Amino acid sequence: DVKVTQSSRYLVKRTGEKVFLECxxxxxxxxxxxxxxxxxxGLRLIYFSYDVKMKEKGDIPEGYSVSREKKxxxxxxxxxxxTNQTSMYLCASIETSLNYNEQFFGPGTRLTVL
Amino acid sequence: EDKVVQSPLSLVVHEGDTVTLNCSYxxxxxxxxxWYKQEKKAPxxxxxxxxxxxxxxxxxxxxxxxxxxxxxxxxxxxxQTGDSAVYLCAVANFGNEKLTFGTGTRLTIIP
Numbered sequence: 001d002v003k004v005t006q007s008s009r010y011l012v013k014r015t016g017e018k019v020f021l022e023c024x025x026x027x028x029x030x031x032x033x034x035x036x037x038x039x040x041x042g043l044r045l046i047y048f049s050y051d052v053k054m055k056e057k058g059d060i061p062e063g064y065s066v067s068r069e070k071k072x073x074x075x076x077x078x079x080x081x082x083t084n085q086t087s088m089y090l091c092a093s094i095e096t097s098l099n100y101n102e103q104f105f106g107p108g109t110r111l112t113v114l
Numbered sequence: 115e116d117k118v119v120q121s122p123l124s125l126v127v128h129e130g131d132t133v134t135l136n137c138s139y140x141x142x143x144x145x146x147x148x149w150y151k152q153e154k155k156a157p158x159x160x161x162x163x164x165x166x167x168x169x170x171x172x173x174x175x176x177x178x179x180x181x182x183x184x185x186x187x188x189x190x191x192x193x194q195t196g197d198s199a200v201y202l203c204a205v206a207n208f209g210n211e212k213l214t215f216g217t218g219t220r221l222t223i224i225p
Contacts, residue, residue, distance in 0.1 A: 004156075033212070042118075042120075090156060
């Protein structure tokens, strides 16, 4: 079974802190995604990566950056956390762009910024 | 800008009822429409639809796509409390790798 894991289920940080959210997949998938999910807004794409060291902005990249140094790991970075970044963060990966039915999600990280 | 709209936003029904969830979309270069079920944590895949008029079925769940009218429906018959979840609709288009999600429909089944 494909497994997508995220480093923390719950995280509490203070305004201005640098925050790292880690995502690891174990099936050699090329494409990885970071979403945030907020009530009434659904899932919104922050960034995605289609290969090592490659990244593309999604719909709401402001305030975030990403890093993909190894194929299995995709990190989301909040350089200076703000309260409006309190949200559920979901990581996902797919094998190829032809197989969206193979998109797998991690369990999510609920981040609270105080 | 690509847009996916789901309705209703929430729905409360009694166990045994049949429900229909709606998803309409406006995207350029449509490729496929996907349905996910999300309980307490990560969304899990239900269906992927690419062609109009072909019903996909899995147990009590079924879905169909209308590419002319740009919508899809997800039907759940003989609902059970385990069907309580948020149901997400997403659309993929050719030319990029990302999915555009709707806001979801929160379904609650009362015993």
